Amino acid sequence: MKFGVRKPSLKKSIKARTTGKIKRKVKSSVNPLYGKKGMGYVNNPKRAVYNKVYNKTTVGINPLSKLSTPSHTSTKTSSIKSDQAIGYMKKEKKQETVPVRNPVEKWIRRVIRRDDSDTKIITRTVITEQYTVKEMLDIQEEARSCLHTYNQSMRYLTDTLNAEVFFPRLQEAEESLSTLVSLTQNHSFLVAEGDNVIEAQNRLLEEKENIIKQFVHTHFSESIKGADRLKTDRGRRNRLKSNYNELSTYFSDLPQSTVEMINTIWNSVIPEKDLINKK
Structure with a gap:
C-alpha cells in the first residue's frame, strides 16, 4: 500500500475534466445508480476497500490547482455539526377550511362579497418531510444494504442447485x-432510484414462477444424473426421494400449480404414492 504524496499527472487531470466528464454523464443517463455513494462496495467491494485505504494514506497534488490539499480533507467539527443540520426538507401547499373569526372580515365578506359562510379556504405551506444529514445517511445506508442483499441473492439463484439455498434466497431477494x-416511496430524496427498483420488483413478481420452474427442471436433471452414478437401484431410489423431499419442504410457500408441476415431473421417476403434497 502506498503512503505519502501521490505522483501528479497533468494528462490525467485534464482528461478527468474533459473526456472523463463526458463519459460519466453518458453512464449516468443510462444507469441512474451510476456514481451513487456506496455503489462501489456493491459492484467491486475489494476495489472499494483498496481505494478507501489509498485515499486515507496518501495526499493528492492537483497540478491544475494552486493549492494542493489531501483528497480526504475534512474537518471533524464541521462533520459533527453537519450530522445535526437539516439535509433535506420537502414542502407542500395544502388547502384548509378554517372559521372566520375576525368580525370586520365577516362583515366585509357578507356585505361586499355577499358571502354568508363563516368559513374560508386558506393555503398553507407545510413541511411534509425533513431529515438531518445523519438521518439521510442512515436511510441511504439501509437502501444500499437492501440493494446489496438483493443483488447477492439473485446471484445465488442462478448458481445454486440446492433447494435449501434457492428458496430462502428467493424469499430474501x-x-x-x-x-x-x-x-424510496417513503423518502422522496431517494426517488431517483425509486422507478428502477419498482420495475425490478414488478419483474421479479412476474418472473418468479418461471424462475422457480427453471430451478425445478435443472434440479430434477441434476438429480437424475447424480442417481445414475450410483451402483444399486436402491441407492438410486433413495437419492431421488431425498432430492424430491428437499423440494417438498417448501411446498407450503408455493402456488398449487407449481406444486402440481413438480409432482408431475417427479412422478416419472418416483411412484405417485410416494409423492408428498404438503400444500
Whole structure:
C-alpha cells in the first residue's frame, strides 16, 4: 500500500475534466445508480476497500490547482455539526377550511362579497418531510444494504442447485427489494432510484414462477444424473426421494400449480404414492 504524496499527472487531470466528464454523464443517463455513494462496495467491494485505504494514506497534488490539499480533507467539527443540520426538507401547499373569526372580515365578506359562510379556504405551506444529514445517511445506508442483499441473492439463484439455498434466497431477494421500494416511496430524496427498483420488483413478481420452474427442471436433471452414478437401484431410489423431499419442504410457500408441476415431473421417476403434497 502506498503512503505519502501521490505522483501528479497533468494528462490525467485534464482528461478527468474533459473526456472523463463526458463519459460519466453518458453512464449516468443510462444507469441512474451510476456514481451513487456506496455503489462501489456493491459492484467491486475489494476495489472499494483498496481505494478507501489509498485515499486515507496518501495526499493528492492537483497540478491544475494552486493549492494542493489531501483528497480526504475534512474537518471533524464541521462533520459533527453537519450530522445535526437539516439535509433535506420537502414542502407542500395544502388547502384548509378554517372559521372566520375576525368580525370586520365577516362583515366585509357578507356585505361586499355577499358571502354568508363563516368559513374560508386558506393555503398553507407545510413541511411534509425533513431529515438531518445523519438521518439521510442512515436511510441511504439501509437502501444500499437492501440493494446489496438483493443483488447477492439473485446471484445465488442462478448458481445454486440446492433447494435449501434457492428458496430462502428467493424469499430474501423479495423481502430486500420490497424494503427498498418502501424506502424510496417513503423518502422522496431517494426517488431517483425509486422507478428502477419498482420495475425490478414488478419483474421479479412476474418472473418468479418461471424462475422457480427453471430451478425445478435443472434440479430434477441434476438429480437424475447424480442417481445414475450410483451402483444399486436402491441407492438410486433413495437419492431421488431425498432430492424430491428437499423440494417438498417448501411446498407450503408455493402456488398449487407449481406444486402440481413438480409432482408431475417427479412422478416419472418416483411412484405417485410416494409423492408428498404438503400444500
